[in-house]
Amino acid sequence: MINRKIIFQVMGLLLLIEGFFLGISSVVSLYYGQSDFFALIITTGICIVTGILLRLAAGNAEKYINKREGYIIVSLVWVVFSLFGALPFVISGAIPSYTDAFFETISGFTTTGASILNDIEAMPKGLLFWRSLTQWLGGMGIIVLSIAILPMFGIGGMQLFIAEVPGPTPDKLHPRVKETAKRLWGIYILFTVAEIILLKIGGMNWFDAVNHSFTTMATGGYSTKQASIAHYDSPFIHYVIIVFMFLAGTNFTLSYFALHLKFGKVFKNEEFRYYLGFVVLFTVAISIVLWHYEGYNPEKSFRDSLFQVVSILTTTGFATVDYMQWMPFVVVMIFALMFFGGSAGSTGGSIKIVRVTLLLKNSYQELKRIIHPNAVIPVRINGKSVPAQIISNILAFVVFYMMISIISTIIISSLGYDVETSLGAVAATLGNIGPGIGMVGPAENYSHIPVFGKWFLSFLMLIGRLELFTVLVLFSPAFWKK
Amino acid sequence: MINRKIIFQVMGLLLLIEGFFLGISSVVSLYYGQSDFFALIITTGICIVTGILLRLAAGNAEKYINKREGYIIVSLVWVVFSLFGALPFVISGAIPSYTDAFFETISGFTTTGASILNDIEAMPKGLLFWRSLTQWLGGMGIIVLSIAILPMFGIGGMQLFIAEVPGPTPDKLHPRVKETAKRLWGIYILFTVAEIILLKIGGMNWFDAVNHSFTTMATGGYSTKQASIAHYDSPFIHYVIIVFMFLAGTNFTLSYFALHLKFGKVFKNEEFRYYLGFVVLFTVAISIVLWHYEGYNPEKSFRDSLFQVVSILTTTGFATVDYMQWMPFVVVMIFALMFFGGSAGSTGGSIKIVRVTLLLKNSYQELKRIIHPNAVIPVRINGKSVPAQIISNILAFVVFYMMISIISTIIISSLGYDVETSLGAVAATLGNIGPGIGMVGPAENYSHIPVFGKWFLSFLMLIGRLELFTVLVLFSPAFWKK
Numbered sequence: 001m002i003n004r005k006i007i008f009q010v011m012g013l014l015l016l017i018e019g020f021f022l023g024i025s026s027v028v029s030l031y032y033g034q035s036d037f038f039a040l041i042i043t044t045g046i047c048i049v050t051g052i053l054l055r056l057a058a059g060n061a062e063k064y065i066n067k068r069e070g071y072i073i074v075s076l077v078w079v080v081f082s083l084f085g086a087l088p089f090v091i092s093g094a095i096p097s098y099t100d101a102f103f104e105t106i107s108g109f110t111t112t113g114a115s116i117l118n119d120i121e122a123m124p125k126g127l128l129f130w131r132s133l134t135q136w137l138g139g140m141g142i143i144v145l146s147i148a149i150l151p152m153f154g155i156g157g158m159q160l161f162i163a164e165v166p167g168p169t170p171d172k173l174h175p176r177v178k179e180t181a182k183r184l185w186g187i188y189i190l191f192t193v194a195e196i197i198l199l200k201i202g203g204m205n206w207f208d209a210v211n212h213s214f215t216t217m218a219t220g221g222y223s224t225k226q227a228s229i230a231h232y233d234s235p236f237i238h239y240v241i242i243v244f245m246f247l248a249g250t251n252f253t254l255s256y257f258a259l260h261l262k263f264g265k266v267f268k269n270e271e272f273r274y275y276l277g278f279v280v281l282f283t284v285a286i287s288i289v290l291w292h293y294e295g296y297n298p299e300k301s302f303r304d305s306l307f308q309v310v311s312i313l314t315t316t317g318f319a320t321v322d323y324m325q326w327m328p329f330v331v332v333m334i335f336a337l338m339f340f341g342g343s344a345g346s347t348g349g350s351i352k353i354v355r356v357t358l359l360l361k362n363s364y365q366e367l368k369r370i371i372h373p374n375a376v377i378p379v380r381i382n383g384k385s386v387p388a389q390i391i392s393n394i395l396a397f398v399v400f401y402m403m404i405s406i407i408s409t410i411i412i413s414s415l416g417y418d419v420e421t422s423l424g425a426v427a428a429t430l431g432n433i434g435p436g437i438g439m440v441g442p443a444e445n446y447s448h449i450p451v452f453g454k455w456f457l458s459f460l461m462l463i464g465r466l467e468l469f470t471v472l473v474l475f476s477p478a479f480w481k482k
Numbered sequence: 483m484i485n486r487k488i489i490f491q492v493m494g495l496l497l498l499i500e501g502f503f504l505g506i507s508s509v510v511s512l513y514y515g516q517s518d519f520f521a522l523i524i525t526t527g528i529c530i531v532t533g534i535l536l537r538l539a540a541g542n543a544e545k546y547i548n549k550r551e552g553y554i555i556v557s558l559v560w561v562v563f564s565l566f567g568a569l570p571f572v573i574s575g576a577i578p579s580y581t582d583a584f585f586e587t588i589s590g591f592t593t594t595g596a597s598i599l600n601d602i603e604a605m606p607k608g609l610l611f612w613r614s615l616t617q618w619l620g621g622m623g624i625i626v627l628s629i630a631i632l633p634m635f636g637i638g639g640m641q642l643f644i645a646e647v648p649g650p651t652p653d654k655l656h657p658r659v660k661e662t663a664k665r666l667w668g669i670y671i672l673f674t675v676a677e678i679i680l681l682k683i684g685g686m687n688w689f690d691a692v693n694h695s696f697t698t699m700a701t702g703g704y705s706t707k708q709a710s711i712a713h714y715d716s717p718f719i720h721y722v723i724i725v726f727m728f729l730a731g732t733n734f735t736l737s738y739f740a741l742h743l744k745f746g747k748v749f750k751n752e753e754f755r756y757y758l759g760f761v762v763l764f765t766v767a768i769s770i771v772l773w774h775y776e777g778y779n780p781e782k783s784f785r786d787s788l789f790q791v792v793s794i795l796t797t798t799g800f801a802t803v804d805y806m807q808w809m810p811f812v813v814v815m816i817f818a819l820m821f822f823g824g825s826a827g828s829t830g831g832s833i834k835i836v837r838v839t840l841l842l843k844n845s846y847q848e849l850k851r852i853i854h855p856n857a858v859i860p861v862r863i864n865g866k867s868v869p870a871q872i873i874s875n876i877l878a879f880v881v882f883y884m885m886i887s888i889i890s891t892i893i894i895s896s897l898g899y900d901v902e903t904s905l906g907a908v909a910a911t912l913g914n915i916g917p918g919i920g921m922v923g924p925a926e927n928y929s930h931i932p933v934f935g936k937w938f939l940s941f942l943m944l945i946g947r948l949e950l951f952t953v954l955v956l957f958s959p960a961f962w963k964k
Contacts, residue, residue, distance in 0.1 A: 067853075068853075327896075327898075328898070328899065328900045328901055328904065329896040329898075331895075331901060332892050332895040332901055332904060333892055335901070336888045336891075336892065359877070360885070362874060362877060363877075363881045363882050363885070365878075366874065366875055366878030366879075366951070367878075367951065367954060367955050367958045367960065367961075368958070368960050369871075370951055371549075371955060371958070371961055372960075388870040388874065389851075392844060392848065392870065392873055392874075393848055395841070395844060395845075395877040396844055396845040396848030396849075398881075399841045399842065399880075400845050402884075403842070403845070409818075410811065410814050410815055410818065413809075413810045413813075413814040414811040416809075416810070416811075417810065418902075419813060419814055419817070419901075419902050419919070420900075420901050420902060422810065422814060423901075437901070469848070469849065469852055472849060473852055476849045476850070476853070478849065478850050479849075479853055
């Protein structure tokens with residue numbers, strides 16, 4: 001039996017939290033004297049009242065959440081947050097269609113950054129702030145989910161690869177999760193504040209610095225400018241954002257160690273080394289092309305390549321240039337990068353470096369197994385051999401990822417889009433990247449997608465963000481049995 | 483130590499066989515009084531002389547071939563056959579460039595069917611016959627390789643899924659392989675003859691009936707007509723070819739059982755059921771689109787969809803229509819189909835149905851494993867559970883397949899091709915299909931690809947045909963150690 005009360009109780013609490021942040025956004029609106037104050041404060045009220053009603057309906061629920069309730073709550077949070085979070089856009093009239101508003105909001109909470117806005121600068125500041133805040137909150141949520149909650153439920157096969165943050169001895173799970181979450185949020189907030197200060201120094205105003213820092217740390221990629229980071233003609237700003245995108249795509253427990261000066265632990269981590277390796281590899285390849293064939297100067301070749309590689313790899317989706325204008329060769333590389341993703345335990349999405357790494361290692365080991373069929377040749381990571389069930393889990397993950405990509409591409413192309421755009425829209429939403437290739441490239445947006453397509457892509461953002469299994473089990477008959 | 487003598491001996495024998503079939507082609511040329519007789523008979527001589535010299539150089543080699551020599555021989559056969567097989571095209575002047583001739587020949591022997599010919603009907607008949615024969619021989623070779631030789635060496639992870647043809651008790655491997663090969667070739671020849679007769683009844687002349695039957699049974703797809711099967715405006719011919727493409731993409735051991743009226747064994751085979759399922763699923767989907775949106779009548783919608791689905795799924799590559807003219811939606815589906823492939827133990831290429839099936843099953847089982855983490859939930863096929871090392875082998879195969887596809891797409895796009903064409907050319911050559919999408923679609927060909935690209939795609943055809951591992955181990959340092 002699913003315990004509805006506990007679900008009501010948790011959702012009630014979370015809606016109160018959403019109300020709180022909507023309240024902050026309305027204060028921002030008030031401060032800047034913007035027209036969206038009314039819409040934001042109304043939604044604040046709706047969230048708080050609904051939250052209280054849900055908690056009253058829950059009554060005295062037990063404190064214990066079982067696994068199945070856990071799955072339901074996790075999937076519900078992102079959906080319910082987006083359903084409510086979309087309201088101020090509609091109420092204010094800034095985004096008249098609820099479909100568009102929902103798309104923009106779930107794209108925020110899932111830290112995707114796919115937008116339907118054709119004139120971002122025309123949006124009132126309160127809503128822009130709320131839009132960036134959805135990403136920042138989504139990023140915070142995903143760190144706790146991937147480092148503390150999913151491993152607790154044994155999902156995603158990632159438990160092995162996330163070094164645990166030292167905390168109190170786990171006699172009870174509950175305080176352990178809380179403690180871990182606190183430390184990780186500490187780092188998240190610290191990095192955000194550091195980036196705000198650096199962007200301000202680089203010449204952004206406070207408002208833009210705060211917004212871009214929120215969306216960088218979430219690897220979300222919403223900008224307050226229509227031209228994204230290309231709006232700022234400042235190498236300093238570009239490099240600052242590169243650094244923080246890279247940090248946001250790094251396992252936050254490694255950042256914890258780095259901040260405690262345990263750099264050995266960081267560089268011994270194989271996922272981190274592959275992450276760094278992929279950045280270097282793709283940056284060098286693309287830099288050479290830009291320098292030789294597109295006539296960029298060496299610094300700009302390097303900076304633009306590095307920016308775009310880190311932006312796509314970490315699934316942020318900021319742009320300093322419209323890469324659709326580059327050679328098809330580079331577009332294919334960028335498309336391929338969309339399937340790598342950030343590190344486990346980061347705010348990055350997509351398949352994730354650790355999975356890609358293990359797949360590559362397993363394939364290489366298989367060649368050895370073929371030559372020496374009687375030898376036991378395990379796949380190792382960080383010096384430990386990976387159990388067969390983890391390999392099988394990763395296999396299942398990647399197969400689902402590819403299957404969903406293929407079927408979704410067929411569905412999007414059935415709306416009349418060409419192959420490139422369909423592939424791009426799917427890879428960029430399922431991977432929580434934002435801008436894709438083709439007609440959803442960095443110079444364009446998702447406003448032209450028909451209503452059905454927007455809801456469908458919203459669903460892709462959700463399942464991509466929640467590591468597929470978390471949502472997919474809900475569709476499995478076995479989940480609902482007994 | 484690699485025993486060179488045994489390699490020389492086997493290659494010598496195989497060259498004599500190639501010479502024999504070139505001799506047959508020159509007889510065909512003579513019969514039709516064609517200009518290519520001289521080129522064919524010269525190459526016959528070259529093959530026979532080289533074969534004899536190699537056997538003399540080998541002297542009294544041992545009869546025993548070890549595993550490593552096996553790998554080398556298998557990879558060499560396809561390359562050496564193509565190197566010699568390309569000669570008559572160049573000598574006759576029909577294909578002046580050796581690169582083009584090699585591409586056309588390895589595309590034949592690998593049963594790919596990617597062509598560089600801009601005017602097939604202008605080719606002399608001897609060369610056309612030789613071109614079809616390369617596919618027929620390649621198909622024969624791959625059946626023996628996949629059913630008898632690769633499982634003997636334990637490669638490909640397929641040994642479990644190929645029901646063994648009843649034969650003499652295996653006290654020695656050698657007679658067993660011979661016996662199996664004989665029975666399978668018997669079926670191959672039987673089907674070829676049956677198709678020739680049916681195509682003749684359908685209105686083809688003998689020459690075209692023989693050629694098309696050769697290339698159907700090999701799932702090769704070379705046609706003697708520039709327009710491929712679209713040249714024949716006969717539903718009967720289309721349906722005959724559909725049936726034989728389907729048979730060619732079926733595990734030949736199942737055909738053996740079917741011919742012995744053991745239909746229960748056929749329909750109990752899970753790979754066969756999935757194979758049939760995929761054909762039905764994609765045919766229905768595409769038929770509906772053609773009927774509703776492209777204005778085809780119901781019979782033509784059904785026939786054209788079925789033809790193209792079976793042609794791509796079995797990796798034959800015959801066309802009755804230019805599917806690049808259909809909606810992008812259908813093009814995406816056809817592109818997706820390129821990754822399915824035929825059954826294990828058929829002449830079809832690509833990833834293969836049994837691997838796709840196991841991947842899908844493993845993913846579905848993983849959802850159950852997440853819900854019941856303590857239960858042991860194996861993947862089963864044909865009622866037996868599949869060992870973890872087979873799953874890991876299939877994972878490795880698919881990862882290599884995808885990795886090679888992505889890197890190759892980047893390489894082809896660096897030659898200046900758009901994303902669609904690059905993806906299409908790679909999927910269609912690595913999967914041994916032939917025509918791809920974009921600028922290598924069914925109405926076009928590969929003649930416009932630059933020289934480097936032709937050699938590169940030739941390499942893809944080779945590794946695709948030999949199930950990746952067979953060739954890739956040769957590049958692994960572990961292979962050459964000690």
